[in-house]
Amino acid sequence: MSAGFRLRQIRTVASVDFRRTLGGRRMLALVLFCSLPIALALVRMVMFPEAARMDLGRTTHELAQAFSLFHLRFIVFFGCAFLFVKSFRGEVLQHTLHLRLLLPIRRRDLIVGKYFGALAVSLAVFLPATVVLVIVYRLANGSWQTLQTTASAQGMAHLIAYVFITALAAVGYGALFLLAGLFFKNPMVPAALYLGFEVLAPFLPLPLRVFSVGRHLQALLPVPPSLGPLAVTGSDMPGWLAVILILGVAAIAVRLAGWRAQGFEIDYS
Amino acid sequence: MNPTEHIVLEGVSKFYGEVLGVNNVDLKIGPGLTGLVGPNGAGKSTLMNLVTGLIRPTQGTISILGISPENPENLFRKVGFCTQWDSFPPGATGQSLLEDTLMMHGLARRTTQERAKAALETVGLAAATGRRIDAYSKGMKQRVKLANALCHNPQVLILDEPLNGLDPQGRSEIIEILKDLAGQGHYVLVSSHILHEVDLISDTIVMMHGGRVVAEGTIRDVRQEIVDQPVQILIRCDKPQRVAARAFEMADVVGAKILDQGDGVVVSTRDGQAFFSKFPSIVLEEDLAVETVLPADEDVRAVYDYLIGPEGGQR
Numbered sequence: 001m002s003a004g005f006r007l008r009q010i011r012t013v014a015s016v017d018f019r020r021t022l023g024g025r026r027m028l029a030l031v032l033f034c035s036l037p038i039a040l041a042l043v044r045m046v047m048f049p050e051a052a053r054m055d056l057g058r059t060t061h062e063l064a065q066a067f068s069l070f071h072l073r074f075i076v077f078f079g080c081a082f083l084f085v086k087s088f089r090g091e092v093l094q095h096t097l098h099l100r101l102l103l104p105i106r107r108r109d110l111i112v113g114k115y116f117g118a119l120a121v122s123l124a125v126f127l128p129a130t131v132v133l134v135i136v137y138r139l140a141n142g143s144w145q146t147l148q149t150t151a152s153a154q155g156m157a158h159l160i161a162y163v164f165i166t167a168l169a170a171v172g173y174g175a176l177f178l179l180a181g182l183f184f185k186n187p188m189v190p191a192a193l194y195l196g197f198e199v200l201a202p203f204l205p206l207p208l209r210v211f212s213v214g215r216h217l218q219a220l221l222p223v224p225p226s227l228g229p230l231a232v233t234g235s236d237m238p239g240w241l242a243v244i245l246i247l248g249v250a251a252i253a254v255r256l257a258g259w260r261a262q263g264f265e266i267d268y269s
Numbered sequence: 270m271n272p273t274e275h276i277v278l279e280g281v282s283k284f285y286g287e288v289l290g291v292n293n294v295d296l297k298i299g300p301g302l303t304g305l306v307g308p309n310g311a312g313k314s315t316l317m318n319l320v321t322g323l324i325r326p327t328q329g330t331i332s333i334l335g336i337s338p339e340n341p342e343n344l345f346r347k348v349g350f351c352t353q354w355d356s357f358p359p360g361a362t363g364q365s366l367l368e369d370t371l372m373m374h375g376l377a378r379r380t381t382q383e384r385a386k387a388a389l390e391t392v393g394l395a396a397a398t399g400r401r402i403d404a405y406s407k408g409m410k411q412r413v414k415l416a417n418a419l420c421h422n423p424q425v426l427i428l429d430e431p432l433n434g435l436d437p438q439g440r441s442e443i444i445e446i447l448k449d450l451a452g453q454g455h456y457v458l459v460s461s462h463i464l465h466e467v468d469l470i471s472d473t474i475v476m477m478h479g480g481r482v483v484a485e486g487t488i489r490d491v492r493q494e495i496v497d498q499p500v501q502i503l504i505r506c507d508k509p510q511r512v513a514a515r516a517f518e519m520a521d522v523v524g525a526k527i528l529d530q531g532d533g534v535v536v537s538t539r540d541g542q543a544f545f546s547k548f549p550s551i552v553l554e555e556d557l558a559v560e561t562v563l564p565a566d567e568d569v570r571a572v573y574d575y576l577i578g579p580e581g582g583q584r
Contacts, residue, residue: 001342005375012372020358095356098323099366099417102352103373104345266323268354 009105013113017087018120030079034129037071041136048140056149060158063137064223067162071133072217076126076169078191084177085187087118088261093185095268108258115178115254122170130166134159161222168220168246172213175250175257182260211249216242273335275299276320276425276456281329283315290315292480294329298458302451304467305460306569307477308577313460314353316477317429320458321350333425334456346374349418351428355410357402363389363413364398367420374421388420389413393442407434415443425456432466444470464569474569478577492567498575499523500541501565504548505533507558512536515551519544535565 021027044062088111091097100110138149149155180190197204201212209215218224219242237245276298283290291312305313318324320331322338331337336344357366367385368378376384389398392412397405402413411434419426428447432440447470451457461467467474474491476484484491492500504512509532513525516536522544524537538544541564552559566572 008375009373012369016369016372020360023360025359094359095354096358098352098354099358099370101323101341102321102345102350103370104342105373106342109342263325265325266318 006106006109010109010113010116013100013105013110014116014120017114017117018124021083021087021117021121022124026082030082030125033079034075034125037066037075037133038129038136040070041066041133045136045140059137059140060223061225063134064221064225066137067130067133067165068218068221068225071130072165072169073214075129076122076166077173077195077214079126080122080170080173081177081180081187081191083118083122084115084174085181085184085190087114087178087181088257089181089185089187092268098266101264101266107261107264108255111178111258111261112254115175115257118178119170119174122174123167126166126170127163130162131159134162158222161220165217165220168243169213169217171250172216172246175253176211176213179253179257179260182257182264210245213246213249216246216249276334276458277332278316278320279330281316281319281326281331283319283324284327289480290324291319291477294482296475296482296485298456298475300451300454300456301473302447302457302459302471304471304474304569305458305477306464306467306474306573307462309462311477312480313462313477314429315480317350317352317427317458317460321348321427323352345423346421347423348425348427349421349423351411351414351418351426351431353429355407355414357410357413359403361402362399363394363402363405363416366402366413367417370417371420384420385416388416391419391446392416393439408436408439411435412439412443415446419450423455426450426458428457428459430460430462432461432463440466464573467569474572476573476576483576484572488569488572489564489567491572492564495572495575498566499537499539500544501571502536502538502541502544503533503561503563503565504536505560505562508555509534511555512551512557515555516544519547533560 088097091100101107103110105113135150138155150159176194177187177190180194181187184190198212198214201209201215216237219237220239276296278294278296281294281296282292289312294312294316305316307313315324319326320333320338322341322344325338333344334347336347338344361369364382364385367388368381371381371384372378386395386398389395392415394409394412394416397409402410405413411431415428415431418428426447431447432443435443444466447457447459451471457471459467459470461470468488472487474484474486474488475482476491484494486494505528506512509527513527513534513536516522516525516534516538519538521540522536522538526535526537528534536544545562548562551557566575
């Protein structure tokens with residue numbers, strides 16, 4: 001079986017999953033869930049005094065807080081838990097996984113296809129949500145200033161950084177939750193366990209800290225946020241290293257998921 | 270035996286913890302239609318799931334035309350499996366389900382559309398290709414599963430209770446499709462617990478009970494191996510009482526029962542060959558007008574009753 005053919009199969013699995021998930025009933029719930037930080041930003045725009053809203057420095061800082069603690073840590077994190085655990089486990093719960101396992105494709109390729117399918121959905125949902133979140137925060141400065149700030153070099157750099165971090169979060173968290181989906185039925189269980197791991201990561205030995213995606217993401221933030229109770233203490237590692245580590249963690253997780261799938265047996269009981 | 274020409278199971282067992290799935294199964298299945306029969310819980314579905322790699326044997330090896338179930342990328346180019354499960358991706362139509370399957374076989378989009386349509390037409394779903402499967406009846410779901418299993422024209426077709434939920438006409442149509450495929454040299458393994466259906470479908474059977482294969486081969490061969498049960502021979506003729514009287518003169522005959530309608534007799538004998546050798550002389554001597562002479566218990570029902578028991582229980 002040629003590499004080209006295998007790649008085509010992976011692409012087919014990804015596109016089928018993408019189509020089925022986007023057309024699924026729970027997609028609206030996910031979109032609404034992603035809109036929560038945006039809704040809060042709108043509330044802030046309406047409720048906060050104009051002087052506070054017009055302070056560009058304060059707005060930038062609050063945006064960093066909202067992005068890091070709410071959008072990334074809550075929305076993207078649990079959104080990925082839902083999408084990626086569901087990608088495999090959802091088919092077990094729907095009793096449709098056998099239809100996939102009866103196709104002429106290596107199981108590890110099937111897993112890679114499912115990963116990219118769920119990743120495509122998560123990017124289609126989370127990236128626009130990130131852009132809207134940044135713009136809504138900046139709208140607090142008035143529409144003309146919003147345009148100026150967003151179009152400025154620093155504004156664009158921040159926007160691109162937030163989008164890039166969101167994409168990397170989906171890459172990293174997604175792979176881990178895909179792997180978790182081969183072991184757990186309920187996405188909330190691995191999500192809670194992993195969240196606990198990330199909070200404890202700074203106190204863990206270095207080899208374990210490597211697997212904290214949230215910790216690596218913090219190293220990429222353009223504006224460091226104040227630390228809250230659920231925040232992951234950032235590391236001072238260079239950004240390029242953080243990117244490589246996240247991609248590495250994702251690759252390891254997808255590979256492990258492939259191995260696990262190799263021995264997976266259908267049991268719908 | 271060439272393993273690339275058979276479905277071969279050697280010493281295959283499957284245990285779920287301490288629960289037995291199948292136990293030490295040795296099988297060799299060739300081309301044509303093979304019926305897998307046994308009561309509910311006999312291990313038929315477990316065996317089929319093992320053959321297709323959906324579950325793994327606790328011990329033993331399986332090979333389908335020389336391919337291990339561990340290699341789905343090769344296996345499912347040659348194998349189609351119509352499972353017992355009636356679940357489908359939410360929102361899928363018959364056409365989209367089959368197109369997605371065919372895409373994985375590397376066919377171009379246009380070809381997948383044509384092949385999917387053709388497969389759905391074959392199973393009698395031409396009018397429902399674009400309808401959501403959720404809205405299909407039980408019988409239509411059986412048909413779409415069959416179409417999904419055969420759309421890539423597999424050499425081996427494995428079907429788990431494919432006639433469930435079908436009306437009589439549907440059953441007859443599907444049986445014809447299976448017979449056609451078998452006639453073309455395909456390997457068709459069909460499970461059923463409805464015995465008269467298996468009689469209609471196949472001459473070769475694998476009979477399971479309690480996770481074990483209790484008999485394997487053509488129905489006639491299996492029947493002949495059951496030596497502790499007298500052979501039943503049905504003779505329809507004008508003088509059944511005379512046949513019964515003459516039969517009792519033979520040493521191996523243990524019984525003869527006149528049919529209620531009085532137009533025939535069922536003779537029970539421990540040596541069928543001896544009876545068939547002697548019978549022509551009885552016909553001549555008694556001047557019988559014979560309509561039919563048939564083995565009365567060379568069918569799946571009888572073999573099943575002898576080996577497993579009328580209620581599916583152990584003898």
